[in-house]
Amino acid sequence: xxxxxxxxxxxxxxxxxxxxxxxxxxxxxxxxxxxxxxxxxxxxxxxxxxxxxxxxxxxxxxxxxxxxxxxxxxxxxxxxxxxxxxxxxxxxxxxxxxxxxxxxxxxxxxxxxxxxxxxx
Numbered sequence: 001x002x003x004x005x006x007x008x009x010x011x012x013x014x015x016x017x018x019x020x021x022x023x024x025x026x027x028x029x030x031x032x033x034x035x036x037x038x039x040x041x042x043x044x045x046x047x048x049x050x051x052x053x054x055x056x057x058x059x060x061x062x063x064x065x066x067x068x069x070x071x072x073x074x075x076x077x078x079x080x081x082x083x084x085x086x087x088x089x090x091x092x093x094x095x096x097x098x099x100x101x102x103x104x105x106x107x108x109x110x111x112x113x114x115x116x117x118x119x120x
Contacts, residue, residue: 048055069075104117 104119106115107118108115
């Protein structure tokens, strides 16, 4: 025996098809999702149509860029070298900062004008 959460028509009972309230909510949800998907797909399609000349331009630019990279492969290594130098400078800076922070107190010698580091 089937129990229902919502009203059933006699034809639904005769066909053995009983709709529950959750089935109706699911149908409404899927309908809303379908409409949303159609709207989004339509917008994407219209944007693709409107921007097809720019898309062709972008494709041709990528083709030219691939030709340049094929002729000058060292260009791909340049950022790696730059970041390696940057890392080396930062490491050097950290080492110098460590030495300075662990040094003694700086005292100016008035006779010579030089700075000497002494313990307090």
